[in-house]
Amino acid sequence: MSGKEHVVATAATVSAVLTYAAGMNAWQALAVGVMVAPAALLPDTDTQRSTATQSLGVLSSIVCRVTVRTWAGPHRWRTHDAAVGPTVFALATLVMSWSHPGRVAILATAVALGLAALDAIGTVRSTALTRTLATAAAAAAAHHTTIPYTVMAWSPLAVWIGCIAHIAQDALTVQRVPIPGTTLITERTAR
Numbered sequence: 001m002s003g004k005e006h007v008v009a010t011a012a013t014v015s016a017v018l019t020y021a022a023g024m025n026a027w028q029a030l031a032v033g034v035m036v037a038p039a040a041l042l043p044d045t046d047t048q049r050s051t052a053t054q055s056l057g058v059l060s061s062i063v064c065r066v067t068v069r070t071w072a073g074p075h076r077w078r079t080h081d082a083a084v085g086p087t088v089f090a091l092a093t094l095v096m097s098w099s100h101p102g103r104v105a106i107l108a109t110a111v112a113l114g115l116a117a118l119d120a121i122g123t124v125r126s127t128a129l130t131r132t133l134a135t136a137a138a139a140a141a142a143h144h145t146t147i148p149y150t151v152m153a154w155s156p157l158a159v160w161i162g163c164i165a166h167i168a169q170d171a172l173t174v175q176r177v178p179i180p181g182t183t184l185i186t187e188r189t190a191r
């Protein structure tokens with residue numbers, strides 16, 4: 001699935017669940033859905049062709065390479081294992097939220113993915129260069145601001161939900177996703 005499809009499907013699903021299952025006001029639910037949606041791009045950092053990997057050009061491409069080499073493995077493997085990928089991304093976000101540089105990095109990532117998501121949908125066009133400049137500006141501004149922990153407390157959950165939504169969407173496609181937990185005990189088999 002494309003980044004565009006993941007972002008739109010996640011925003012719609014999260015908003016619908018919050019409205020109908022959690023009884024949230026439709027506008028509040030939509031706001032949360034739109035905030036969570038860019039996190040749904042994270043699992044595809046295991047491929048060079050994805051919206052997330054291409055978000056900041058060379059910089060995000062290097063992050064992708066490191067992700068693949070250190071723990072993710074090939075496309076649609078550990079980042080797409082519902083028991084592994086969302087947990088790793090959420091725990092990384094949690095640890096980052098404990099320090100100021102980490103919080104700046106979370107905000108910068110959110111800006112980069114948010115802009116990449118808007119570009120993928122076609123709402124606001126941007127290039128890797130303009131996204132990098134905007135992200136650097138946001139990081140510089142955030143660095144000089146006191147970011148209260150309460151602002152960041154929800155971020156690991158938002159990341160987890162976005163990743164789970166991504167995997168659920170990919171599970172509906174012909175390529176499928178791994179059975180949760182199996183990527184930790186088996187080598188990659190044919191999809």
Ligand SMILES: [Zn+2]
Pocket residue numbers: 001043044080166170
């Ligand atoms: Zn995917």
